[in-house]
Amino acid sequence: MQSRADLHMHSTYSDGTLTPPNLFQRAKEAGLSVISITDHDHVGAIDEATAIARDWGIEVIPGVELSATVGEQDIHILWYFFDHRNRDLLDHLAFFRSERLKRAERIVEKLNGLHVPLTIESVLDQAGSASVGRPHIANALVEEGLTETYNEAFMRYLAYGKPAYEKKYRVSPQAAIELLSSAGGVSFIAHPGNNIDDKVLLELINAGVDGIEVIHPSHSPERVAHFQGIASEYFLLVSGGSDFHGGKRNDQDALGRFFIPTSQVDMIRHRL
Ligand code: AMP
Ligand code: ZN
Numbered sequence: 001m002q003s004r005a006d007l008h009m010h011s012t013y014s015d016g017t018l019t020p021p022n023l024f025q026r027a028k029e030a031g032l033s034v035i036s037i038t039d040h041d042h043v044g045a046i047d048e049a050t051a052i053a054r055d056w057g058i059e060v061i062p063g064v065e066l067s068a069t070v071g072e073q074d075i076h077i078l079w080y081f082f083d084h085r086n087r088d089l090l091d092h093l094a095f096f097r098s099e100r101l102k103r104a105e106r107i108v109e110k111l112n113g114l115h116v117p118l119t120i121e122s123v124l125d126q127a128g129s130a131s132v133g134r135p136h137i138a139n140a141l142v143e144e145g146l147t148e149t150y151n152e153a154f155m156r157y158l159a160y161g162k163p164a165y166e167k168k169y170r171v172s173p174q175a176a177i178e179l180l181s182s183a184g185g186v187s188f189i190a191h192p193g194n195n196i197d198d199k200v201l202l203e204l205i206n207a208g209v210d211g212i213e214v215i216h217p218s219h220s221p222e223r224v225a226h227f228q229g230i231a232s233e234y235f236l237l238v239s240g241g242s243d244f245h246g247g248k249r250n251d252q253d254a255l256g257r258f259f260i261p262t263s264q265v266d267m268i269r270h271r272l
């Protein structure tokens with residue numbers, strides 16, 4: 001079997017339900033050789049994961065997932081092989097997390113306005129000290145019996161265009177890429193098949209991203225081929241992973257199913 005890398009998953013440092021050791025356990029069972037824990041706006045998993053990677057016989061690559069805004073849309077950028085102790089980077093991530101907390105408060109206010117009696121405390125019970133996001137709000141809604149399921153919480157209230165949707169702090173992709181370039185590393189457009197049309201994709205390529213996340217659970221075989229073609233045309237790197245979060249989502253079997261060969265990771269490393 002070719003050795004497999006999954007460069008996209010979330011831990012309890014953001015909106016995943018598994019701690020880094022739990023993720024290694026699951027990654028081992030799924031037959032992965034290389035992983036990257038790409039928490040939203042948080043690099044806390046990296047030291048913890050690096051310390052135990054050897055015990056599990058799995059290589060861990062520093063990773064983070066950032067949000068940027070294009071027009072009204074939120075897009076995600078994955079970043080790898082950077083210096084996760086870079087002061088400027090840490091300051092910016094702390095700022096983004098504080099903005100996430102304010103946004104969660106605005107979402108709760110909107111829900112209350114819709115006569116959904118959720119409290120910010122129940123959201124923070126879900127998030128703990130993690131980077132707070134809509135999945136915590138969805139879980140709190142289910143926990144409080146205010147929606148039946150996690151997906152219903154998004155479909156009724158939290159998804160883009162729904163009545164309790166709130167934008168994040170606005171950062172342009174250019175600004176995000178510039179910010180991170182001081183910490184080194186390589187950037188990828190995350191899951192472009194979700195919400196990015198080809199025009200925006202080209203803008204991001206012009207803004208200087210190094211690669212495209214081609215393999216992702218939301219990409220059909222046709223989309224995979226399409227993004228692979230764009231990557232070849234613009235000499236971009238290719239990444240991929242499961243975007244595994246665990247918990248109340250239906251992604252329990254994603255680990256081990258969405259991966260890239262570790263030879264692609266070597267190509268990413270060579271670009272540094
Ligand atoms: P946030 O960072 O707070 O915007 O939340 C982003 C997270 O919410 C991502 O991990 C997505 O997988 C999840 N998410 C976004 N939209 C949906 C949706 N329509 N249904 C389920 N999960 C979603
Ligand atoms: Zn997430």
Ligand code: FE
Pocket residue numbers: 065076190191
């Ligand atoms: Fe994402």
Ligand code: FE
Pocket residue numbers: 008009010065243
């Ligand atoms: Fe993600």
